[in-house]
Amino acid sequence: MIIATIAPLQAVALILCALAATAVALCLNPLRQIVLSGIYGLILTITFVTLQAPDVALSMLVVTTVAYPLVVLAAIGRTRRKQK
Amino acid sequence: MSWALPLPVAIPLLAAALMVSTDHLTPRLVHDAVAILASGAALAFSLVILLASQSHDVLHWFGGWHPDGGVAIGIVFAADPFGAAMASLATALVFLALIYSLTYMREESRSFDVLMLGFGGAMAGFSLTGDIFNMFVWFELMGVCAYALAGFKIEELGPVQGAFNFAVTNTLAAYMILTGIALLYARTGILNLAQIGHELAGDKADRLVVVSLTLIFIGLMVKAAIVPFHFWLADAHAAAPAPVCVLFSGAMVELGIFFIARVYWTVFDAPFHAHPGPIKVLLVVIGMLTMLVGALMCFLQRHLKRLLAYSTISHAGAMLAGIGLLDSKSLAGVANLILAHAFLKGGLFLVCGLVLMQLKNIDEIRLRGAGRDMPITGVLWFLGSLGLVGIPYVGIFLGHGLLDDGAIEHGYGWIPALTMVAAGTCAGAMFRAGARVFLGWGADEDELLSPEPDENPQERDAKVPLMWAVTAVMIGLGLVASIVPGLEPRSERASERFVDRTAYASRVLHGIAVHGGPHLPFDLPSATGSSLAYGSGALLVALAVAAIGLWHGRVPRLVQAPLDAIRDAHSGIVGDYLLWIVGGTAVIGAVWAFTLP
């Protein structure tokens, strides 16, 4: 089962990965960071598809759209209240 | 005997799953019984495997995927005597710690038991596996259970912060190991240890292999608490419940050391066989450095569990140096050292649990004289400390003796002297603490020692006699480890088999069993003159260190500044710890990149 792919698409996806990872790591605001890491997760998903790994892409997709945001948002919410 | 191999892993994990699924239905008694039975069964099967492995390595191919024409398709457990002994040791510690916890860990005991069983299963898997990615899986399971156990006492900040630092540093270590595994896979297309070694044999080591070596070794060194990757250990130990410390100090750290040896002798021996020099020198130097820093920090502690934690670091350094000599005799020494150290240090941590429970404190200075009417606990503490000195024929003596002999044969004559001083210093610090707490000797103030926050006791109405019994069993086992008849020749033969890469590969990949050789006698261990001298010397050092600590309490001004710098490095800030790991990796990697062929 070949998923249509072209080298330039892989290159673009990989470069976007590097940029998004940088943004996630260097963003200091946790709320903005969780949005960025969601975007990063989606870019990774696309990258995995171009690398012919649909199983991995699917895993990444469910993890990045549901599990991470829920848990991280709840944690941020909890740690914010008392700080004010 | 192949059928027994999965059981030390499968039984505890199944028991853990069952305990969670019936969590709210069955009484606590049933849970405790299931946990202890499961860990006892795991121990029994580990010992069965250990016996069976004496004649030849025992294999188990999971799913029945035997190698196809020398190509490994599935995952294998390959038990040689050392691997089986590590699994037995780890499961024995879990078994004893669970019995001790019967009354000690009353609160949330079910989850505690579940995590302890998971921890034990993971350690057994880690000891037995012959597949590098499978190793990573057990490394992570071990980690996840350990992080949760370290932070078990959530009522205080210390445990939570210690567990956080532990989790973050060890997680980074896991990613480094995984990257190293990926590089090996890129180079060979294989995950079975024996087969990777087979693929790499004969080739010149390329940069992929050098970087992979660096990443995998450093990842394991973080687990093994080797300087400068050791910072998490004291934070985690000081805060974890005493029975958990037994597993951390007695087995988890040693498993890191063990797998460095395993992966070297199955994989990296192949490409570096002709030029192991840089690996040898660096491991010995880092090991010795760890030993000395650990001993120094141990001397500076007044928090009893922290004191023991740093002594573990010191002993781990000696073990790494013994592995680093790349010699079967020192390796046998390391194995014996691990055995005796595990029981003695475990017993000492259990004494800490008793002290904390009965005296509601764990600080040497504040407890001065408070333990005068606890003779049994006090005697156990002194016996445990005595075993860790290396006095001839007591405790860690055999291990140290073999390690020293190997070092002298290799022209590293200065190693025995340093290990004598380090072991003496650690034991001296324990003597000092014991004399102050249980005898009331020494000054009631000592500015040299690092103050630590209080720790709340776990339980109030635990059954002390049971806890004494478990502690006494552990310390007793540790004390006699040097005079077990026949242990010395067996451990030497086991380590000769351990370092024989081609025999291991032909056993794993082609099923060829190499027979163990002539029958070994059950003699009492003999000792060389130099090891007797070093053992006695260590006792003198220990007594001197204890006396200085009790009545002098000062260090020369010259060493005060470097001392403060070392103490300051143990900041408790996780970013600092990560920085040390990354910086250390860059430096060690650079050294190997430039010196390895």
Added chain:
Amino acid sequence: MNYLAFGVAAWIFCVGVYGAIVSRNLIHLALCLTVTQSSTYVLLLAIGYKHHAGAPIFKGVKLGTPAVDPVVQSLTLTDIVVSVTVVALVLALAVVAHEHSGTVDPDELASMEG
């Protein structure tokens, strides 16, 4: 192009570690760890990739059609699960630490612990 994927993996690893070292927020630190871990996904899949080969799924495809390496994909799947669980655990510790101290700054936490 030959080394782009590997270079990206190395870059992601380093960026994640850097973010974790200088982090002033335990939750930020946990997310930096996931970034570091994601470099291993990219690395593993890039290692197993083959030009002009399909996914290792042979539904409606003749057996023997070139396919990329399936082993690295199964390793990555394990890796992803591990990542989620470790992050959940680290976040739980961060939340509890905040409960005790009112801060999520590692430096402040360490000074409170003394």
Added chain:
Amino acid sequence: MRDRHNVRGLLALPAVGGLGALLAWGFSGMPPFGSFHGFYGQLLNAIALPQRHTTNVVTAIVFDYRGFDTMGEEFILFAAVVGVVILMRGDNEQPTMLQRTDRVHSDAIRFFGVTMIGVGVLVGLWLAAFGLVTPGGGFQGGVAIASGIVVLFLSIGYPAWSKLAREEALDPFEGIGAGTYVAVGLAALISGAPFLHNLLGPGTPGTLWSGGSMAIINWGVAMEVAAANLLLYSEFLQRYLGPKE
């Protein structure tokens, strides 16, 4: 303290730079991108369908050839959830002040929520069921099922949710799901075969019953993952909405 942080920031650059240089140097020795020929992987690509009748080779590796890894992986998830529940045991008291404000009044939202639950759970079941044939499998399915159910939280509000997603209700699923894996392994061992040996034979390729005992394991994993994720969400959301001061 601030000084210490700044010093760390300065030292981090050369240290991380050194690590990066080391990695780059090592990675430059890789076989060029796209030219990898690992014979383990190629061998499995060739033998998985004939031997195991699973068209998805990755799933065959995950649940059979390297199924033992996956067992460890399931227990990592299992232990982590036990750990999270333990660490977060501190405040289990019911949120009181939020009960009034948290109620959902709009029927539209409720309808949307219920629909989403259906979609999530269906997608999850579908992913889990066809994992041996097409991309997907127990893990992906389990997460999707859990995310479908968690939508319930948004539509019925916290109080009702906390009655449903209780530890007592979810623990058995988690434990049995994880235990299934070991039990399947032990069953093979007891029958005299190696641990995790596929007792049920390979089944028919391309169908739901391909893979034999892999199918059982797959459903066990799906159950464990769904329960584990729900427990995780439940613990964190409880924290999020629970009373603070």
